[in-house]
Every structure is written in C-alpha cells, then in structure tokens.
Amino acid sequence: NAGVMQNPRHLVRRRGQEARLRCSPMKGHSHVYWYRQLPEEGLKFMVYLQKENIIDESGMPKERFSAEFPKEGPSILRIQQVVRGDSAAYFCASSPYRVSGNTIYFGEGSWLTVV
Amino acid sequence: AQRVTQPEKLLSVFKGAPVELKCNYSYSGSPELFWYVQYSRQRLQLLLRHISRESIKGFTADLNKGETSFHLKKPFAQEEDSAMYYCALSGGSNYKLTFGKGTLLTVNP
Numbered sequence: 001n002a003g004v005m006q007n008p009r010h011l012v013r014r015r016g017q018e019a020r021l022r023c024s025p026m027k028g029h030s031h032v033y034w035y036r037q038l039p040e041e042g043l044k045f046m047v048y049l050q051k052e053n054i055i056d057e058s059g060m061p062k063e064r065f066s067a068e069f070p071k072e073g074p075s076i077l078r079i080q081q082v083v084r085g086d087s088a089a090y091f092c093a094s095s096p097y098r099v100s101g102n103t104i105y106f107g108e109g110s111w112l113t114v115v
Numbered sequence: 116a117q118r119v120t121q122p123e124k125l126l127s128v129f130k131g132a133p134v135e136l137k138c139n140y141s142y143s144g145s146p147e148l149f150w151y152v153q154y155s156r157q158r159l160q161l162l163l164r165h166i167s168r169e170s171i172k173g174f175t176a177d178l179n180k181g182e183t184s185f186h187l188k189k190p191f192a193q194e195e196d197s198a199m200y201y202c203a204l205s206g207g208s209n210y211k212l213t214f215g216k217g218t219l220l221t222v223n224p
Contacts, residue, residue, distance in 0.1 A: 042214035
C-alpha cells in the first residue's frame with residue numbers, strides 16, 4: 001500500500017493564477033480530509049469529503065477555495081486567483097471510515113508558493 | 116472551542132538527556148489526545164495516542180485531566196528523535212483534529 005499520495009509536492013504560482021492540488025487516498029479508503037499549515041502555525045482542518053460528497057467544509061475559506069472527491073480519481077483541492085497568503089503546506093489525509101486521529105493517515109504534503 | 120498549546124517552538128537537548136515536550140489543551144468534553152511526528156518534510160506519522168497508553172520509540176505521554184496536559188517524554192533522547200512534534204486533539208467531531216503549532220526538537224550529539 002503506497003500510502004496517501006499527494007501531487008505536486010511543490011507548486012509555484014503567480015498571484016491570480018489557479019492552483020490544483022491532488023490527493024489519492026490509501027487503497028480502500030473512502031474518506032479524505034484536507035488540512036492547511038500556514039507558516040509558523042499548526043495544521044488547520046479545511047474540509048472532509050467522501051466519494052462525491054462534501055461532509056464538512058467548515059474550515060474552508062468562503063471564497064476561491066473548493067474541493068471535490070469524484071467517484072473516480074483523486075480528490076482535488078482547487079484555489080482560484082491565488083494570493084500570497086495562500087502560500088502554505090496543504091496536507092491530505094484519508095481513513096477507511098469516519099473515525100478519529102488514530103486511523104487517519106497523512107500524505108507528505110503539497111507546498112504552495114505564491115509569488 | 117478546542118485549543119492545543121505547545122509553548123515551546125524549539126527544544127534542543129543533548130543525546131542521552133531526558134526530553135519533555137509540553138502540550139496543554141482546552142476542551143470542555145472528553146478529548147482524545149495524540150502526538151504526531153514529522154521528520155524533515157516527510158508525512159506526519161502518528162506517534163502515540165492517550166487511549167492506548169503505549170510507548171513508541173521510547174516515548175510516553177500521560178493525559179492529566181486536572182492540568183489539561185499531555186506532555187511527551189523520553190528518558191534518553193537519541194539523535195534520530197530530531198523532528199517536528201505536534202500535539203493534536205480530537206473532540207466531538209472526531210474526524211476533525213486540532214493541532215498545536217508544533218515543537219521542533221533537536222538532539223545534539
């Protein structure tokens with residue numbers, strides 16, 4: 001089992017461009033979580049998705065951010081019209097079912113830099 | 116609201132010395148507490164959780180509800196313990212973890 005795979009690992013975007021971050025959960029996992037880590041901060045929950053459904057997006061910024069987890073393919077976190085403040089590490093995690101942190105497995109993260 | 120505080124941003128010890136990484140939390144209910152470790156830009160890995168009361172890589176942590184603390188301890192630090200350590204809490208919405216800001220532990224030879 002390859003673990004949670006995220007790509008790209010590093011992404012550089014100019015202000016105003018779009019950023020797409022992909023996350024392939026572990027095999028057999030149908031629950032995906034996205035967390036963001038701003039510089040000098042801890043990880044903050046953004047969104048929880050199941051296949052084709054957004055379960056909880058309470059941590060998502062109201063504008064420019066969206067997430068999906070289609071029936072086929074990876075989960076995608078999309079940031080439109082990026083600004084410098086979006087520069088952060090974005091971590092994806094997955095679990096086989098909806099449980100607490102003991103069975104959530106994290107990916108290696110995607111580092112977004114907005115220039 | 117739930118909150119996790121790790122008061123030390125950086126902690127440096129010598130090999131063989133005891134180490135304690137502090138974690139305090141704020142939560143009105145019965146929390147689940149965890150320690151995660153991240154080695155040099157690798158993925159976060161679960162180190163231990165308070166429910167299991169186990170020792171991983173020589174680390175232990177005891178939940179002190181009176182002091183609302185979950186400090187991570189190891190009696191003899193090793194150089195390979197150098198990493199970023201995050202304390203995390205899981206409350207009512209048990210899929211949503213609240214993380215502290217992390218403590219960067221450096222173990223010097």
